[in-house]
Every structure is written in C-alpha cells, then in structure tokens.
Amino acid sequence: MSTSTLTTLLASVRSALATPSSLLPSTSSDQQARLDLIDLLPELNAALIGDTAHLRELAWSAIHVLPLAAISRWKLASHVPLDGEITYHELSSKTGISSPLLKRILRHAMTSRLFLELPSGEISHSPTSRLLVTNDGLAAFVDLHTETALKSIAHTLDALERWPESTDPREGGYSLALGRGGETSVYEEVAKDEGRMVGFGRAMRFFSEGEGYEVGSLVEGYAWGRIGKGVVVDVGGANGFASAAISKAFPELEMVVQDIQDMKVEYPGANIRWMVHDYFTPQPVVGADVYLYRFVFHNLYDEKAVEVLRAAVPALKKKGARILINDECLSEPGKVRWRNERAARGLDAIMLACMSGRERESSDWEGLFEKADPRYKFLSAKIAPQSRLWLIEAEWTG
Numbered sequence: 376m377s378t379s380t381l382t383t384l385l386a387s388v389r390s391a392l393a394t395p396s397s398l399l400p401s402t403s404s405d406q407q408a409r410l411d412l413i414d415l416l417p418e419l420n421a422a423l424i425g426d427t428a429h430l431r432e433l434a435w436s437a438i439h440v441l442p443l444a445a446i447s448r449w450k451l452a453s454h455v456p457l458d459g460e461i462t463y464h465e466l467s468s469k470t471g472i473s474s475p476l477l478k479r480i481l482r483h484a485m486t487s488r489l490f491l492e493l494p495s496g497e498i499s500h501s502p503t504s505r506l507l508v509t510n511d512g513l514a515a516f517v518d519l520h521t522e523t524a525l526k527s528i529a530h531t532l533d534a535l536e537r538w539p540e541s542t543d544p545r546e547g548g549y550s551l552a553l554g555r556g557g558e559t560s561v562y563e564e565v566a567k568d569e570g571r572m573v574g575f576g577r578a579m580r581f582f583s584e585g586e587g588y589e590v591g592s593l594v595e596g597y598a599w600g601r602i603g604k605g606v607v608v609d610v611g612g613a614n615g616f617a618s619a620a621i622s623k624a625f626p627e628l629e630m631v632v633q634d635i636q637d638m639k640v641e642y643p644g645a646n647i648r649w650m651v652h653d654y655f656t657p658q659p660v661v662g663a664d665v666y667l668y669r670f671v672f673h674n675l676y677d678e679k680a681v682e683v684l685r686a687a688v689p690a691l692k693k694k695g696a697r698i699l700i701n702d703e704c705l706s707e708p709g710k711v712r713w714r715n716e717r718a719a720r721g722l723d724a725i726m727l728a729c730m731s732g733r734e735r736e737s738s739d740w741e742g743l744f745e746k747a748d749p750r751y752k753f754l755s756a757k758i759a760p761q762s763r764l765w766l767i768e769a770e771w772t773g
C-alpha cells in the first residue's frame with residue numbers, strides 16, 4: 376500500500392468517525408457494507424501492525440480485561456457520578472481502594488474507552504463506562520465473565536490435563552480455581568447464592584439482546600401458530616425471558632418455564648407457569664406440544680445431552696411431540712462471516728472452559744437424537760432468520 380493510499384484511507388476514516396451517524400446503515404446494502412467493514416477491521420489492523428505485533432498483542436489480550444474485572448468487582452462505575460466528576464481521592468474514600476491503585480486501573484481502562492480523565496485530574500464517565508451503571512444486564516454479563524468465566528479459563532488447560540476425557544462439569548477449570556478440584560461446578564456455585572442466580576439470569580437475558588442472538592428470531596422463526604392452544608415447556612429457561620416473548624406473540628400458548636432453581640420474574644400479561652425441575656430427571660409436564668431447549672445443550676457434552684433427551688421421553692405424547700433446540704451450529708472454518716465464526720468459536724471455548732460443554736455441527740445434532748432414542752425423528756436444522764442461532768427440531772414418533 377503506497378503512502379498516498381494510507382493518507383486517503385486515514386482521511387476517510389477520520390471523516391466518517393467525525394459524524395458517527397454516517398456509519399448507521401439505512402439500506403440493506405449499507406448493512407452489508409457495515410458487516411463487511413467489521414470483518415475487515417482485524418485484517419486492516421494486522422496489515423498495519425504486522426503479524427509479529429498481532430501475535431504479541433494477542434498474547435497480551437487477557438491483561439486488558441484486568442481493569443474491567445476490577446471495575447466490576449469494586450463497583451467503581453457506580454461511584455462515578457453520571458452527570459459530573461469525581462477525584463481519585465473521593466473515589467478512594469468511597470471504595471476503600473487506594474488512589475494510586477485506582478489511577479493505575481482507571482488509566483489502563485481508559486485505553487479501552489472506559490472513563491475519561493479531565494484536565495482537572497477528575498474522572499468522569501465515557502459513554503461506554505456509563506453503560507455499566509445504566510444497563511444492569513450488561514453489568515451482570517461483565518461480572519459473569521470477569522469473575523466466574525475468567526477463573527475457569529485460567530485453569531482450563533490444567534483441568535484438561537488432569538481429567539482429559541471427562542464430561543463432568545465438576546472436572547473443569549472452575550473447581551481447580553476454587554481449590555476444590557473435582558468437587559463443584561459453575562452451576563452448583565452460582566445456585567448457592569441468590570444474588571448470583573439473579574445476575575446469571577440477567578446476563579443470559581442481556582446475551583440474548585446481542586446482535587444475532589435476539590429472542591425475536593426464535594419467536595418469528597418457528598411456526599408457533601401451528602400449535603394453536605397448546606403447551607410449550609421451556610427447559611432450562613432461566614428467568615423466562617424467551618417464554619415471555621413467545622407468550623406475548625402467541626397468547627394462546629401456555630408456557631412452562633423450568634430451571635434448576637426458582638428464577639421467577641413477573642412478566643405482565645404473559646401466560647407462564649414456573650417450575651423447579653432438574654432436566655436430568657424425568658420430565659414432569661406430560662403431553663406438551665413442544666419442549667424447547669434454548670442454549671441448554673451447549674452446556675453439555677454428548678453423553679449428558681443424551682441423558683437430557685432421554686429424560687424427556689416419558690412425557691412425550693404419542694406421535695407429534697416436538698423437541699425444539701435453539702442453539703449455535705458450527706460451520707466449516709471460513710464458511711461464515713469472520714465475526715460470526717469468532718463469536719461461535721468463542722462460545723464453544725467458553726463452554727469448554729466453564730461448563731464441560733460444546734457447540735455442535737449440524738450432523739452432531741442429528742447424531743444426538745439418534746443416540747438418545749431411535750423413536751426421535753430428526754426433522755431439520757436451519758438458521759433462524761436474521762440470527763446467528765439455529766432452530767433444530769425433532770419429532771417423537773413413539
């Protein structure tokens with residue numbers, strides 16, 4: 376690339392960033408261009424800094440999460456006024472963290488667009504750090520990843536060496552991180568603490584608001600109308616946000632939200648019944664039309680996933696009960712957009728690190744049903760409209 380190309384590119388980028396509204400897509404070709412640009416940015420960065428620097432920065436990337444973890448653990452964002460400033464000294468008195476340490480943490484965080492330091496030396500929010508105060512789902516998502524997931528990730532390779540063939544979620548990085556190798560799992564620890572359960576539910580809801588993960592694709596992408604007045608069981612449904620969205624669009628349906636813990640939330644107008652249920656035990660809601668598993672199977676290795684499918688069998692009505700899975704489906708490398716592949720493979724890595732689970736390819740889904748019971752008839756696996764998630768469906772023919 377010649378210098379003039381670089382200069383021209385720089386001017387275009389500066390001018391676009393000076394009016395951020397110009398970067399909002401207004402047509403479908405704009406949207407394609409937006410997605411293409413997002414995919415090209417890492418390529419551009421690597422081309423500009425070179426492969427060696429790219430690898431150096433990748434090896435360093437975890438360190439940039441440390442200030443975010445500190446901000447989340449010590450609730451630093453909530454002590455900074457939303458419409459004003461605070462000195463390091465005042466922030467120190469409010470949080471009990473020393474001023475020099477706060478300065479190190481926050482100045483590092485500023486390189487990730489979190490907080491601003493004014494010429495007076497005071498701290499104010501940046502648009503990004505404000506979100507940690509104004510968006511409780513995002514704050515819960517950050518907390519889940521900087522506390523629970525990060526601990527698991529740091530010990531994942533040790534766990535894989537210690538228990539190479541294990542499918543037990545206790546034999547993962549999290550139990551090693553807590554110094555209780557093999558004795559506990561992420562879900563067991565989260566379930567012990569009501570505050571963490573609420574945070575987990577919020578984090579899941581927030582995750583499902585992300586681009587491509589919206590619950591709207593499940594509502595619009597499946598033929599719920601075909602059921603009419605029927606019953607849908609949302610297994611591992613957390614705080615029921617997906618069921619609430621389905622119920623709002625299809626009020627004739629009765630939704631039953633099951634989870635290992637009571638995570639009940641009021642959704643005015645939604646027709647939801649709540650039930651504590653362990654999905655490894657026989658399904659108590661007999662004769663429902665659809666058993667929905669959204670983001671449940673990726674938490675489980677195959678033998679556990681098969682157990683869950685078998686536990687549903689005693690409840691399935693003869694001919695016609697459907698199992699509907701709303702989850703990721705991995706593509707061959709390089710076959711989908713970089714950003715989508717990166718997100719799916721990242722989620723697969725989180726499942727490996729935190730849950731002893733995995734993401735699956737289309738043929739893996741079909742194989743799961745076959746292994747669970749030959750009376751399951753695999754119907755289809757297709758990507759939901761405008762989504763990164765798939766709808767995978769089987770029918771009970773027993």
Ligand SMILES: C[S@@+](CC[C@H](N)C(=O)[O-])C[C@H]1O[C@@H](n2cnc3c(N)ncnc32)[C@H](O)[C@@H]1O
Nearest residue numbers: 562579611612613634635652653654655669670
């Ligand atoms: C990844 S979350 C998915 C939540 C929700 N379905 C969604 O779409 O975001 C998995 C859910 O399974 C629940 N879970 C874990 N173990 C379970 C078990 N043995 N029985 C029932 N639910 C369980 C968790 O509490 C959590 O809410």
